[in-house]
Amino acid sequence: MDVEPLLAPIALTLALAATVTAILLVIGTPIALWLARSRNAGTTIIGALVTLPLVLPPTVLGFYLLLALGPFxxxxxxxxxxxxxxxxxxFPGLVIGSVIASLPFMVQPLRNAFAAIETEVIEAAETLGARRGALFFRVLLPLARPGYLVGxxxxxxxxxxxxxxxxMIGGNIPGQTKVLSIAIYDSVERLEWDKAHVLAGGMVIFAFAVIFSTLMINRKSMGPLS
Incomplete structure (x- = not known):
């Protein structure tokens, strides 16, 4: 089997995932911090909107994104x-759609991490004269590190x-929007079972590694059992 055609969707997928994750780290932090620390009634509405991609069928979200990103x-x-x-x-359309679809996977762990920080710690830092920037980078960020790793x-x-x-929003354009999941679907449609096995098997191994890493991070953040 020629593995060279498989390299393009793998590289494109990794580039997409890295770009989306970097963007989510930037925009997810203020959203999660506000949701965790604010007592405003609007947090429920914003929290529901952020979580919406978890319960919406991907084709529904993709359909509305297609309308929003389309020519009209x-x-x-x-x-x-x-x-x-x-x-x-x-590719920019894939980035925008993926940021929206993956937003709750970043925000929820960060929200939980920020919410777990005791108010007394923050008040003590403020009493010692820590300003907002120093408070975030020297207190909140280190304490929320497990949330950042999981997110x-x-x-x-x-x-x-x-x-x-x-x-829905990217289609199947080689080199531009043909990511791994689309490549697996395309291989199955073409009855190219060997390619589908290689890509799908790699995804299974990757998924296991993700779950294992997340569980290990959560276990370490909880500390040793008494």
Missing amino acids: GPGGALAGLWGARTLAFS GIMAFAHTIGEFGVVL
Whole structure:
């Protein structure tokens, strides 16, 4: 079996997952921190919106993303800035869709980590004169480290395994939107069982590694049993 055709979707998937995870680390942090520390009534609504991709069928989310990223949606207007007609069926479109689909996988672990930090610790740091920047980087960030590890792993893994959303907004364009999950589907359609076995088997091993790593992080964060 020629493995060279398999390298392109693997590289594209890794690039997508790394980009999405980096973006989610940036935008997920303030959202999670606000949801964890705020007592505003709006946190319930925002929390529900952030969690929505977990319960929505991927094709439903993908359908509305396709409309939003298409030529008659906001994505079309944005793409027009550089002469394109649409963000759908493009790598930037995959990034936008994957960020939305994977958002709860980053925000929820971070929210739990920030919520677990005792208020007394924060108040003590503020009493000692710590400003917002120092409070976050010297107190909150180190204490929330397990949440960042779990959130990063889960967001990265979910982006790699996502199928419904990427199929709806990306299609199957080699070198541009043909990621691993689409490559497996394409191989099965073509009855290329050897390629499907290699890709699917690799995904199974990867999924096990993700679950094992997450459990180990959670176990260490809980500390030794008394």
